[in-house]
Amino acid sequence: MTDTTQTPKKGQDFESALDKSDKNVAAFERKSKGMVDGLQHLLHLNPTLVPVMVLVASVLIFSLPMVTDGKFMTMFNLSLVMQQVSIIGILAAAQSLIILTAGIDLSVGALMIFSAVVMGLLGVNLGVPTFISLIAGFVVAIGGGLMNGLFVTRVKLPPFIVTLGTWYIFLSILRLLTGSQSIRSQDIDAEAAALKIFGSYISIGSARITFGVILMIVVFAVLWYFLNKTAWGRHVYAIGDDKEAAELAGIKTDRTLLTVYMAAGAVVGVAAWASIGRVGSISPNAFAEANLQSITAVVIGGISLFGGRGSILGPLFGALIVGIFESGLRLAGLDVQWQVFAIGWLIILAVAIDQWIRKVSA
Amino acid sequence: MTQPIIKARGLVKRYGRVTALNQADFDLMPGEILAVIGDNGAGKSSLIKAISGAVQIDEGSIELDGKPINFRTPLDARNAGIETVYQTLALSPALSIVDNMFVGREIRKQGIMGKYFKMLDNKEMARIAREKLNDLGLMTIQNINQAVETLSGGQRQGISVARAAAFGSKVIILDEPTAALGVKESRKVLELIQEVRSRGIPIVLISHNMPHVFEVADRIHVHRLGSRLCVIDPKDHSMSDAVAYMTGAKVPDQVEMA
Amino acid sequence: MKTTFTKTALLCMTAAGFVSLASGANAAAHSVSACLITKTDINPFFVKMKEGAEAKAEELGITLNSYAGKIDGDVETQIAAVETCIAAGAKGILITPSDGAALMPIITQAREAGALVIALDTPFEPATVADATFATDNFKAGVLIGEWAAAKMGDTSNAKIAMLDLNPSEVSVDYLRNNGFLQGFGVDIKDPTDIGDEDDARIVGNDVTNGNEEGGRTAMENLMQMDSGINVVYTINEPAAAGAYEALKSFGMEDQALIVSVDGGCPGVQNVKEGVIGATSMQFPLLMASMGIEAIAAFAADGTKPQNTEGLDFFNTGVELVTDEPVEGIPSITSDEALEKCWG
Numbered sequence: 001m002t003d004t005t006q007t008p009k010k011g012q013d014f015e016s017a018l019d020k021s022d023k024n025v026a027a028f029e030r031k032s033k034g035m036v037d038g039l040q041h042l043l044h045l046n047p048t049l050v051p052v053m054v055l056v057a058s059v060l061i062f063s064l065p066m067v068t069d070g071k072f073m074t075m076f077n078l079s080l081v082m083q084q085v086s087i088i089g090i091l092a093a094a095q096s097l098i099i100l101t102a103g104i105d106l107s108v109g110a111l112m113i114f115s116a117v118v119m120g121l122l123g124v125n126l127g128v129p130t131f132i133s134l135i136a137g138f139v140v141a142i143g144g145g146l147m148n149g150l151f152v153t154r155v156k157l158p159p160f161i162v163t164l165g166t167w168y169i170f171l172s173i174l175r176l177l178t179g180s181q182s183i184r185s186q187d188i189d190a191e192a193a194a195l196k197i198f199g200s201y202i203s204i205g206s207a208r209i210t211f212g213v214i215l216m217i218v219v220f221a222v223l224w225y226f227l228n229k230t231a232w233g234r235h236v237y238a239i240g241d242d243k244e245a246a247e248l249a250g251i252k253t254d255r256t257l258l259t260v261y262m263a264a265g266a267v268v269g270v271a272a273w274a275s276i277g278r279v280g281s282i283s284p285n286a287f288a289e290a291n292l293q294s295i296t297a298v299v300i301g302g303i304s305l306f307g308g309r310g311s312i313l314g315p316l317f318g319a320l321i322v323g324i325f326e327s328g329l330r331l332a333g334l335d336v337q338w339q340v341f342a343i344g345w346l347i348i349l350a351v352a353i354d355q356w357i358r359k360v361s362a
Numbered sequence: 363m364t365q366p367i368i369k370a371r372g373l374v375k376r377y378g379r380v381t382a383l384n385q386a387d388f389d390l391m392p393g394e395i396l397a398v399i400g401d402n403g404a405g406k407s408s409l410i411k412a413i414s415g416a417v418q419i420d421e422g423s424i425e426l427d428g429k430p431i432n433f434r435t436p437l438d439a440r441n442a443g444i445e446t447v448y449q450t451l452a453l454s455p456a457l458s459i460v461d462n463m464f465v466g467r468e469i470r471k472q473g474i475m476g477k478y479f480k481m482l483d484n485k486e487m488a489r490i491a492r493e494k495l496n497d498l499g500l501m502t503i504q505n506i507n508q509a510v511e512t513l514s515g516g517q518r519q520g521i522s523v524a525r526a527a528a529f530g531s532k533v534i535i536l537d538e539p540t541a542a543l544g545v546k547e548s549r550k551v552l553e554l555i556q557e558v559r560s561r562g563i564p565i566v567l568i569s570h571n572m573p574h575v576f577e578v579a580d581r582i583h584v585h586r587l588g589s590r591l592c593v594i595d596p597k598d599h600s601m602s603d604a605v606a607y608m609t610g611a612k613v614p615d616q617v618e619m620a
Numbered sequence: 621m622k623t624t625f626t627k628t629a630l631l632c633m634t635a636a637g638f639v640s641l642a643s644g645a646n647a648a649a650h651s652v653s654a655c656l657i658t659k660t661d662i663n664p665f666f667v668k669m670k671e672g673a674e675a676k677a678e679e680l681g682i683t684l685n686s687y688a689g690k691i692d693g694d695v696e697t698q699i700a701a702v703e704t705c706i707a708a709g710a711k712g713i714l715i716t717p718s719d720g721a722a723l724m725p726i727i728t729q730a731r732e733a734g735a736l737v738i739a740l741d742t743p744f745e746p747a748t749v750a751d752a753t754f755a756t757d758n759f760k761a762g763v764l765i766g767e768w769a770a771a772k773m774g775d776t777s778n779a780k781i782a783m784l785d786l787n788p789s790e791v792s793v794d795y796l797r798n799n800g801f802l803q804g805f806g807v808d809i810k811d812p813t814d815i816g817d818e819d820d821a822r823i824v825g826n827d828v829t830n831g832n833e834e835g836g837r838t839a840m841e842n843l844m845q846m847d848s849g850i851n852v853v854y855t856i857n858e859p860a861a862a863g864a865y866e867a868l869k870s871f872g873m874e875d876q877a878l879i880v881s882v883d884g885g886c887p888g889v890q891n892v893k894e895g896v897i898g899a900t901s902m903q904f905p906l907l908m909a910s911m912g913i914e915a916i917a918a919f920a921a922d923g924t925k926p927q928n929t930e931g932l933d934f935f936n937t938g939v940e941l942v943t944d945e946p947v948e949g950i951p952s953i954t955s956d957e958a959l960e961k962c963w964g
């Protein structure tokens with residue numbers, strides 16, 4: 001600091017030159033450095049473009065007659081893929097909320113089944129009115145989210161650890177509750193048919209749109225609205241970006257985080273209800289990898305695992321890409337292992353692209 | 363004698379075994395520009411963070427307008443009219459310039475959409491942001507909706523200063539606001555500081571730039587080893603005096619002792 | 621029946637922590653002691669197994685310590701359990717190995733320490749790692765439902781078969797049931813340890829279900845996309861069968877296909893009763909365990925080791941066909957009879 005003392009006189013003479021300086025505002029616009037740079041910039045502004053492009057490309061490739069013999073590109077098959085991804089899609093929406101805040105939720109799948117099991121045990125086995133069992137299921141889901149959120153914000157534990165713990169906890173409770181035994185589809189029909197409402201569908205031509213698929217789209221639309229059009233959404237992004245800065249900038253970060261975890265819990269409850277319609281029965285053993293599958297959809301959808309970046313619509317495309325790949329590769333007659341293989345590469349590719357896009361700011 | 367607008371006594375802040383503030387006092391008078399100088403690690407940032415609610419003090423008292431305050435979060439301070447530009451700027455890189463300026467005080471649309479659906483009025487926020495940045499002469503930025511991470515360090519600092527200047531109603535605190543700025547931009551900030559003062563709002567300016575400090579400050583608070591060493595009048599002291607005090611090379615006269 | 625589950629479950633929840641303590645504390649030093657190590661203690665199959673073992677041990681005056689992995693595949697907990705049993709000087713160990721290869725060294729050690737090791741339900745590979753294996757003849761279980769389906773159809777030349785398997789790892793129960801079914805149905809199975817190597821045009825395809833309803837439904841939908849005329853559906857277990865039925869129902873084709881399965885869990889038997897599943901092969905976990913305890917008692921008394929069933933490399937604990945539409949020449953029991961014996 002002593003160097004400043006070598007300027008003993010007051011005022012800044014050297015600044016007098018400023019009067020003659022260029023009065024034009026400096027342009028900080030980047031000069032385009034060619035295609036690749038332009039693309040990198042474009043993707044930075046629109047992170048959802050990558051999954052959309054992959055989605056379109058994969059649909060086109062699998063539509064080729066020599067690949068799937070015309071079985072893939074039918075309205076029926078495409079609508080079937082939507083049905084098959086609907087549950088993971090909704091879970092991915094919940095997962096996105098958490099990942100946008102730079103967290104991760106390993107408990108989503110277990111919490112979903114826990115919630116569905118509660119809905120079923122009450123509504124089917126104990127004969128509680130369906131409406132009340134649904135509320136109970138949602139209480140479990142939102143309560144589970146709240147529990148995660150409290151550990152993260154109050155006890156200041158990393159989300160990975162908290163949700164790893166609650167994953168085990170939820171799994172064990174639901175297995176104890178059910179004795180690992182499924183609640184049969186026929187029993188649900190007889191006792192609480194409304195639990196399966198999201199399995200109903202409307203037909204448009206040969207396409208078959210289940211209420212579950214519509215629900216998935218509604219969930220994404222609602223979350224898109226809240227994340228992009230409200231102050232809450234800005235805060236979610238700001239927290240994921242840099243929590244400390246967000247706090248200093250005047251955001252109640254912990255309170256916002258808590259609402260994020262509860263919102264994710266509510267979405268998990270929605271997924272639980274929808275899953276009963278999708279599967280037909282309530283199985284404590286289903287969706288064992290739903291947490292990883294939802295993270296996969298989020299990552300392929302271009303949301304950064306480091307938080308604060310990406311569009312909520314990305315995971316919708318991410319889930320669809322996974323579904324399209326699985327369907328296409330299967331109809332192409334390839335062994336299941338090749339589906340697993342392809343998804344693995346997609347994940348790595350998606351994260352590599354994310355890293356590359358982030359370099360724009362550097 | 364006029365009452366200080368902010369008056370702090372006996373502030374103590376410890377980070378584990380480090381004592382960042384050791385019985386520090388602080389006074390900010392209405393309408394003045396108070397410079398805070400001190401070595402690296404002297405505790406300047408800790409002092410203003412204690413005032414702005416960003417850290418919780420272990421001991422001591424802070425008064426605003428004669429009333430004791432206890433800000434739990436920066437938001438509390440902001441609601442009381444105290445705006446701060448932190449040394450770290452507190453900007454969210456991935457959010458746009460407008461979003462950053464309005465974070466935590468977003469403007470909602472009029473009518474049903476705003477009231478029940480909490481929809482933001484992006485147009486209005488962009489308009490105000492553009493206006494504020496223009497005032498600051500910081501419109502060297504092409505697109506007000508571009509992400510902050512695509513700005514240079516100096517431009518970011520400009521955004522942060524503009525945010526504080528735009529919304530501060532009672533006190534504005536600037537922690538090294540010109541550290542990363544170019545000559546021209548530094549000048550703009552100094553002009554802005556004087557402009558804000560002319561509105562009657564007092565300013566706390568932390569800076570290592572002695573010429574700047576001596577140019578704009580009404581009083582200079584010298585911070586050393588976690589507490590206020592003295593307050594000097596820039597008209598009566600030279601820069602070398604100030605530097606000598608803050609480095610411990612010279613002990614200020616008893617009269618000036620705080 | 622369902623409510624009893626819930627009640628038991630709630631009881632379990634409160635008592636969960638004490639159960640393991642209690643079973644450990646019962647160990648007396650002098651009498652013959654035995655260990656039961658299951659894959660998990662929440663799956664009704666293993667719960668039934670434990671019941672059978674406990675009842676028989678009580679009857680024969682054997683001290684039984686029960687252990688279980690936390691989840692299927694949790695081999696570390698099983699290894700630790702075997703170590704505990706060796707240290708406790710157990711005369712015999714009944715184990716359903718989560719991972720035969722990983723357990724092999726410690727099992728060998730247990731045998732060297734003088735314990736009789738019997739694999740229950742799941743054989744080691746090779747089976748000779750253990751002194752004996754008491755298991756369901758999964759191949760036979762498959763053959764029974766295959767024969768039943770073929771007899772039910774009469775003319776099998778127009779069959780379109782969907783094969784809903786377990787998971788991509790092709791474990792033994794998976795290929796045994798799969799190939800058993802195909803052989804029973806009259807398909808040339810080629811390699812009996814390989815899934816999907818058949819070239820019979822009647823097979824529409826194979827897909828995996830992970831043994832649950834969700835997987836069963838998705839897999840069935842997938843195969844229906846390959847050929848919507850599927851009329852025979854083999855499933856690895858009853859939950860997968862229930863899922864397959866849901867898929868068929870959503871296509872409005874639940875009457876076009878015969879669904880067959882393996883297991884004999886109570887919900888599965890109930891599904892046979894309600895016509896969801898045409899026939900299922902029932903296995904007997906309770907019997908596996910009680911016979912295992914008897915074998916340990918015999919070994920402790922005079923050192924005799926159990927013999928394998930003729931022609932097999934394990935001791936067959938039996939399998940019965942459950943169907944309400946019996947066919948000539950294949951012995952079966954009705955769903956009502958089966959509900960008396962089902963597990964879970």
Ligand SMILES: Nc1ncnc2c1ncn2[C@@H]1O[C@H](COP(=O)(O)OP(=O)(O)OP(=O)(O)O)[C@@H](O)[C@H]1O
Pocket residue numbers: 377380381382400401402403404405406407408409449
């Ligand atoms: N979050 C923290 N955790 C631990 N120690 C801290 C923390 N913040 C500050 N300190 C310590 O407190 C002391 C004062 O730091 P402070 O940031 O207030 O100094 P400063 O005067 O602002 O310095 P500079 O001129 O470098 O900005 C330093 O010794 C620093 O190491």
Ligand SMILES: [Mg+2]
Pocket residue numbers: 406407408449537
């Ligand atoms: Mg500082």
